[in-house]
Amino acid sequence: MADNTIEIDNAVKRFAEHVAVRDLSLRVPRGSVYGLLGPNGAGKTTTIRMILNIIAPDSGSIRILGRPANDPKITDQIGYLPEERGLYRKMQVRRVLRFLAELKGMNATDADSRIDEWLVKFDLKTPEKDWGLSKIDELSRGMQQKVQFIGTLLHDPELVILDEPFSGLDPINAQALKDTIVELKQRGKTIIFSTHLMDNAERICDSVCIIARGEKVLDGAIGEIKRSHGTRNVALGLDGDPTPDVSAVLSDSTLVDRVDDSNRYFEIEMAKGADPQDLLRRVVATGAMVNRFEIVLPSLHQIFLEKVGATGIEMGMTGHG
């Protein structure tokens, strides 16, 4: 068996108006949680659709679990949660789930027992109420999301692809989703999810790939990416609002290259050749109360901004989530 769940080599996809994906190559290691990061319109959804064989690349190759993506046996090994969620509104929950399982090659009897397990696990079936017998449109939005998530995992896929899974989730469901992702990873499954929320990605992912304008900007294991992006970052925390003097220090371009200003918390990228100790001395000299000063690895968010730049932000990048 291959060590990589997904191997994409030089994939290109053009549409009439534009090139959605150009010359993309990436490796998703088996058993990893992999983040596909990028601003809206970067080509994430097109990449996912090519992995799912919904559309085929114009050139290049995509192999999944050691087989070509268009091998019919592969689709049964993949579970997919699309970004925009919806199910047959007038259909009974249990019947929807059975249908989704049958599309993945399960027989109805096997599906039924697993549906029960999952409904219980996600509190959709309690001694008082079995939501499985209700119609989809009788469920709250949060419950519908749970049902769709069950539909993604019901056939116990080797590869789980989640497109923007955290968008629109309430905090409780978001936590349940994180727990489930971790649990899947522990069972040896590979999970890919796309997101533009860097904080989430940084916490959950083993590896990431950042794409923008249809091209790969960088990829690799999170730790390696961070280390390779230098030790010139400083985290600075202040008590009280920053004074004009502090602002003046931080905007000195001989000392500071870039600041991510979160009011009382700053992530600072030092200018080339500048000494972090100088920065500390000058900030203290303004009389500001420093409660944190730490030389840190850059956050994924910082790396993303540096690599994707202003264009990415213009195209809908929302940064911290």
Next chain:
Amino acid sequence: MAKLWAIIKREYLERVRTKWFIFATVFGPIFFGAMIIIPAVITKNSKGSTEFTNARILDATTSGIGQRIADIMNRERQPGSIPPQVIVVKPSELSQAESTATQQVMAKQVSGYLVTDQRTLAGEVARYAGRNATSLGDMERLRGAVKEALLTQRLQSAGIDSSRVRDLTFIPLQLSSERITDKGRGGSGTVSIIFAGGIAFLLYMSIVLYGQNVLRGVLEEKTTRVAEVVFSSVPAETLLAGKVLGVGAVGLTQQILWVITTVIMFKLRQPILAKFGVSTMPFDLPEISIGLALLLLLFFILGFIFYSSLYAAVGASVNSEQEAQQAVQPMLILLVATAIFITPILENPTSRVAQVMSLLPFSAPIIMPLRLALGSVPWYELAGSLIGVFIACLAATWFAARIYRVGLLMYGKRPTLGEMMKWVSYSR
């Protein structure tokens, strides 16, 4: 194949379970049945009600004509209804008797009264007044009874024996009509026309209803984004095929149930009508050979696939019901144009129009079955029609599958025709 089956099963069962389907399937035949029974009952009422005989006959002559009319009316009297009553009055007392009778009609004791006098004997006029004076059937029967009574009386006064008079004047004639067309005598004309028209109408209705149904189903999958989940499991073509076949099977189920119940109701027509007090002539259903039945089925399947895959393509290319209503216009025009020609072609099934319409792929699935039901069609016309529809079917499904595959994943503004043509050329 198992996945295609899962899709067909879902499309079929989810529709058959709806209240609308159950309602239409049960009430369709009841509606048809009402169409058969109500006109018959109405005709019966206009032919003569049970009220007809419940009348006074005020005879101001001494000729006994009133009693003769009463005898004739009694002959046609429905069982259980009240017989007419003859009152012989002197001409001078007639107006008094008439006002008494009017009171009785108003008090609903009788339905009306007939006045016979010297002018009646001369064959000029008889007067009737009553609640049922507007019933054409009753008045026609009354007029017949008076005429017959007069005729009998005249024959008797001409010296013909009274028992012979009865035999000579009683002629219960019924007119049986048979249709002759260009092809010659065609059995009972009306029955085969009703049958052929019914088949064409049924095909038209199910294509429109269930085609719309396919469109709505596709639109639902697009707007809820279910399509994306399904496409990650099966190719778009499988979903399209499953949908068209599943919905088609629903339409077929409904038609078969309708046909069966309609046939049963036809068989039960006489006993049911007898309960309403109407006796009818025996009415034979047209014989349908297995070959004809298979041909009708084949045309339905091909016609349905042709139209519903186009409906699916429309559903995939729009974003809302409103857009769909507009985008579906061209197809509705084709269907309605076909429906407009049903009546002229029923009247003249071998005309040039009929031949052309049964060859054009968009109208053939409705017009050719109509012609087949009316009588035999030359084999080369049938073959040409079938081949044409079959090729059109292949073209429509090929075209629709490509629009469908791309359109279902494209959200936002409605594509222009040019953009849709580009979709067709996309590889995948």
